[in-house]
Amino acid sequence: MNQPKNIGGKEYAIVLIANLIYILVCYFLMQLFTI
Amino acid sequence: MEIQPNLHTIDWIVLSITLIFIVVYGTYVTRKNTNVQDYIKGGNDTKWWTIGLSVMATQASAITFLSTPGQAFHSGMGFVQFYFGLPIAMIIICIVFIPIYHKLKVYTAYEFLEGRFDVKTRTLTAILFLIQRGLSAGITIFAPAIILSAVLGWDLLSLNIIIGFLVIIYTVSGGTKAVNVTQKQQMIIIFLGMFIAFWMIVNQLPTDITFTKALEIAGASGKMEILDFSFDLNNRYTVWSGFIGGTFLMLSYFGTDQSQVQRYLSGKSVRESQLGMVFNGLLKVPMQFFILLVGVMVFVFYQFNASPLNFNPKANEVVRKSSYQADYQKLTEEHIVIENTKKALLADGIQKHEVAEIQMLNSKDAALKDASKEIIDKINLENPLEKIESNDKDYVFIHFILNNLPKGLIGLLLAVILSAAMSSTASELNALASTTAMDLYKRSNTIEKSEMHYVKASKWFTLLWGIIAISVACVANLFDNLIQLVNIIGSIFYGNVLGIFLLAFFIKYVKGNAVFIAAIITQILIIIVWYLDWLPYLWLNLLGCILVMMIAILLQFLQKTTDYVSE
Numbered sequence: 001m002n003q004p005k006n007i008g009g010k011e012y013a014i015v016l017i018a019n020l021i022y023i024l025v026c027y028f029l030m031q032l033f034t035i
Numbered sequence: 036m037e038i039q040p041n042l043h044t045i046d047w048i049v050l051s052i053t054l055i056f057i058v059v060y061g062t063y064v065t066r067k068n069t070n071v072q073d074y075i076k077g078g079n080d081t082k083w084w085t086i087g088l089s090v091m092a093t094q095a096s097a098i099t100f101l102s103t104p105g106q107a108f109h110s111g112m113g114f115v116q117f118y119f120g121l122p123i124a125m126i127i128i129c130i131v132f133i134p135i136y137h138k139l140k141v142y143t144a145y146e147f148l149e150g151r152f153d154v155k156t157r158t159l160t161a162i163l164f165l166i167q168r169g170l171s172a173g174i175t176i177f178a179p180a181i182i183l184s185a186v187l188g189w190d191l192l193s194l195n196i197i198i199g200f201l202v203i204i205y206t207v208s209g210g211t212k213a214v215n216v217t218q219k220q221q222m223i224i225i226f227l228g229m230f231i232a233f234w235m236i237v238n239q240l241p242t243d244i245t246f247t248k249a250l251e252i253a254g255a256s257g258k259m260e261i262l263d264f265s266f267d268l269n270n271r272y273t274v275w276s277g278f279i280g281g282t283f284l285m286l287s288y289f290g291t292d293q294s295q296v297q298r299y300l301s302g303k304s305v306r307e308s309q310l311g312m313v314f315n316g317l318l319k320v321p322m323q324f325f326i327l328l329v330g331v332m333v334f335v336f337y338q339f340n341a342s343p344l345n346f347n348p349k350a351n352e353v354v355r356k357s358s359y360q361a362d363y364q365k366l367t368e369e370h371i372v373i374e375n376t377k378k379a380l381l382a383d384g385i386q387k388h389e390v391a392e393i394q395m396l397n398s399k400d401a402a403l404k405d406a407s408k409e410i411i412d413k414i415n416l417e418n419p420l421e422k423i424e425s426n427d428k429d430y431v432f433i434h435f436i437l438n439n440l441p442k443g444l445i446g447l448l449l450a451v452i453l454s455a456a457m458s459s460t461a462s463e464l465n466a467l468a469s470t471t472a473m474d475l476y477k478r479s480n481t482i483e484k485s486e487m488h489y490v491k492a493s494k495w496f497t498l499l500w501g502i503i504a505i506s507v508a509c510v511a512n513l514f515d516n517l518i519q520l521v522n523i524i525g526s527i528f529y530g531n532v533l534g535i536f537l538l539a540f541f542i543k544y545v546k547g548n549a550v551f552i553a554a555i556i557t558q559i560l561i562i563i564v565w566y567l568d569w570l571p572y573l574w575l576n577l578l579g580c581i582l583v584m585m586i587a588i589l590l591q592f593l594q595k596t597t598d599y600v601s602e
Contacts, residue, residue, distance in 0.1 A: 006134060007309045012126050015389040019122045026115065026261040032168045033254030 042445065045432065049446030051425045053452060054222060058201050061217035065209025070486040074210035074493050075142050077301035085215050086311025089298045089462075091216035091318065092287070095225070097179035097456035099326065099430075105346075105428035107330025108337075111258035115271045117573075118323050120281025124289055125316035129309040131540055132290045137305045142473045143466075144296040144536070151539040153547035154478065159554055160532050161474035164293055165467060167528040169500065172463040173507020174524075178429075180508060183449070185349045186433050188433055192509055198453065199505035204458045210490075211301050211469075219455040228451035229329065236332040236442055241382070248384035249335040255390045256397050258331050271571055282575035284526065285578055287533035289315075294466035295543045321540045333435050338381055340439075344370045344407045346430035350423045359410045366403050366410075373400045460504065468496035508512045526572045527565055530579020531557045537580065538587055545591045553587035 042050075068074040081089075106114050141147050151156040176198050184191040205213045227521050240249055247596070253259050263273040270276070289295045289312070300307030344367050345351060354363045380396075382391055411425035436448045472493040477484075535554055538545050559580045564570055570578060 005191065005305055007129065007306055011310070011313050011355075013127070015122050015126060015313055018317055019119070019320055022324070023119065023262070024327070026112075028411045029250075030259055033250045033259040 042449075044444045045443045046446030046449065049443055050449050050453070053447070053450040053493055054201060054457075057217050057224075057454065058205050058459070059188070060220070061205035062208045062328045064216055065205075065213040065569055068210055068212075068490055069495070071211065071473075071489045073141070073492045074295070075473070077211035077215055077415070079301060080301060080303050081215055081301040081307065081311075083237045083310035083314060085219055085509060086299050086302050086308060087314030087318070088222045089218045090295060090315045091322070092222045092225075092309060092455075092458035093280065093298060093453055093462035094288075094319075094459070096175050096324075097452045098175075100225070100229070100452055101179060101182055101432055102429045103323070103326045104330030104333055105431035107258065107327040108431045109332045109428055110314060111253075112261040112271055112327045113263055113326050115261060115320065115327055116263065116272045116277035117281055118285075118320050119274065119277035119323060120283070121285045121319050122316040123278070123282045124285035125312045129287060130292045132296075132536075133299060133308045133312070133542070134305055136173060136296065136300060137308065141300070143293050143470050144291050144516050145293070145470065145474045148535065149478075149541055152550050156535065156547055156551050156554070157474060157478070159471050159551060160291075160535055163528050163532055163558070164291075164470055167524055168292070168463055168467055169503055170468065170507060170524055172460055172500065172504035172540060173511055175456060175459045175595070176504055177511040179452050181511075182429050185347060186430065186437060187508070190287055192194050195508040195547035197506055198456055198460070199501055199508065203498060203501035204463060206461045206464050206501070207494050209219045210493065210497075213299060213456075214465045215298070215301060217461065218458045221458040222424075224447075224454050225451050230593040231444060231446060232436070232440070233325070233329050233332065235444070236329065236336055236435070237512050239336060239533050243383050244335070244339070244381075245384075247391050249332060252335050252338060252381055252385050252393075253331045255385045255393050256334070257394075257575055268571060268574070269462035271573065276531035276571070276573050280577055283533065284529060284573065286537075286581070287529035287576060288525065291529070292466075292469050293538050294462040297466050297469060298462065298583060330432065333432060336435065336439070336490075339378055341371070341374060343434070344404060345411065345425070346434045348434075349556060350411050350425060352425070352458045353421075353423050354407075354410060357414050359414065363410055366407050370403050373403070464504065466498050467500040468493050471496045471500070478595075479551040495525055496540050523572045524564075526575040527561055527579075528558070530576035530581075531561060533576070533582050534580040534583030534587075538584055542584070542588065545587050549587045549590035549594060550583075553583050555591055556586055 038393070062402060069093055072078060104113065136144065136147060139147055139150065143161070145157045145161040148160055157451040176195055180191055180198060182196055205217060209216070237246060237249070244252070250259065263270055264275075265273055265275070266275060299308040299311055302311060343351060344363075354360060375392065377393065377396050408425040411423055415422045415425070433452075436445060440448060472489060476492055477489060531554055534557070535550055538550055557579055560582060561575055564578065565572065565575055
């Protein structure tokens with residue numbers, strides 16, 4: 001099967017969601033450990 | 036800390052074997068380059084993971100590994116926000132930049148501008164790139180060299196020449212393919228070294244201090260203030276400056292800087308190049324977070340172990356010989372008292388009622404450190420020819436490495452730092468040579484020359500830029516924080532160049548003459564704004580980009596109106 005020429009929305013969505021999760025992790029770590 | 040001129044033999048062996056292996060392997064496997072396609076675009080057969088690692092290795096210089104943990108040690112994890120715009124920039128580059136570059140089969144990003152505008156715009160952007168990247172390449176070598184020479188007592192000049200020379204060997208010989216191949220190995224060394232270092236730091240904390248307790252101690256000292264949502268322009272790293280300023284900076288760096296463009300132009304297909312960039316977009320923020328966390332753990336480690344008042348050993352040495360010796364000694368004694376008090380307080384982790392006291396002790400210690408910096412600055416004023424860096428951010432991590440890691444691992448961590456310096460410098464020399472060869476030399480050549488001629492020319496240009504970079508490194512002077520120095524140079528030129536590219540991609544209405552004049556006016560204005568310090572440097576990107584676009588559109592409009600009137 002030929003691969004599509006360009007990557008699609010799925011890959012971009014993964015990048016955006018993953019980075020959103022990173023920022024949320026930062027936020028929770030900050031809440032948890034900043035006194 | 037004393038200067039440590041003698042590394043253990045095991046460290047020398049680990050360091051030398053690692054670096055020599057990379058240079059020899061890179062040179063050997065890429066020795067056959069028969070055409071320009073091979074030399075500049077790596078034969079267009081690079082896989083996505085190689086592109087991804089190569090892009091990351093290009094951006095992460097030795098400064099990243101020396102300065103970033105020091106940044107976290109002093110100011111906490113907030114610097115991670117600087118990278119929040121990167122994933123957005125990666126997606127824009129995947130959608131807009133990569134397909135067009137591949138379709139037009141360009142060798143450099145600037146070549147695309149000739150087709151869209153004219154040769155003078157191509158030449159101008161190529162020259163702006165050469166100035167900025169030529170200087171940065173020098174700093175990429177100089178930054179680790181000055182730190183390692185201060186800490187290890189190595190000769191600065193020799194170190195500059197050795198780093199530069201090692202890079203020149205494989206970059207001249209194998210071009211882009213050699214840069215890609217070696218960067219893969221360098222990234223493996225870097226990841227391995229940093230993970231082991233992190234593990235060692237956490238292991239060397241007192242037995243009662245778990246990882247969670249360590250984070251609580253860091254949090255009580257303000258090191259876990261990761262996100263800053265304020266709109267204050269004077270705060271250098273906020274969520275907003277990261278998202279807005281960072282997106283523009285990363286877009287210009289990855290989309291228009293040939294040292295990065297060349298990495299993904301070597302991709303086997305559009306898809307491979309895009310996947311390489313997506314890979315970078317996924318890993319960059321966690322990678323920076325991890326390096327900052329290493330710095331935070333070093334901070335916690337020094338809550339239980341003695342640390343110098345200033346981590347720069349040269350500064351301590353100079354003060355000891357000066358008339359301020361007694362004052363400095365007094366500050367050091369007070370610092371030791373504070374350290375011991377904190378150590379006793381934190382022995383079983385931090386309790387809520389101890390936070391206020393710890394914060395008070397931290398601010399007292401910070402005041403002592405400021406006072407020590409003032410002493411160093413006074414000595415600098417008295418002796419301006421031999422200025423000593425009073426900001427010790429860049430020396431924190433290396434101090435930890437040299438004094439607390441076992442033999443062999445010190446050699447590995449030094450290999451990490453030098454590998455990072457070499458990988459960034461290799462991409463820079465490779466891109467400087469390609470731009471000089473294709474955008475200036477080949478473009479101005481009226482007589483047709485053979486492929487081999489341009490391969491040879493590119494090799495000579497790589498050598499020439501290598502020598503220029505070493506020369507810049509040899510005359511550079513350290514000021515403020517090194518990581519920021521490189522970013523400031525970038526911000527002065529990047530916004531303008533990005534604006535030109537955005538006009539090229541999105542605003543068909545604007546033509547060559549308007550863009551060229553707008554670019555020159557913008558560059559002058561940005562240098563004035565920077566010189567008068569009207570804006571924090573991260574915002575210069577955005578300003579440069581908006582200015583060049585607005586001026587170009589305005590000029591095009593005026594030109595159209597004049598044409599219409601004269602008709």
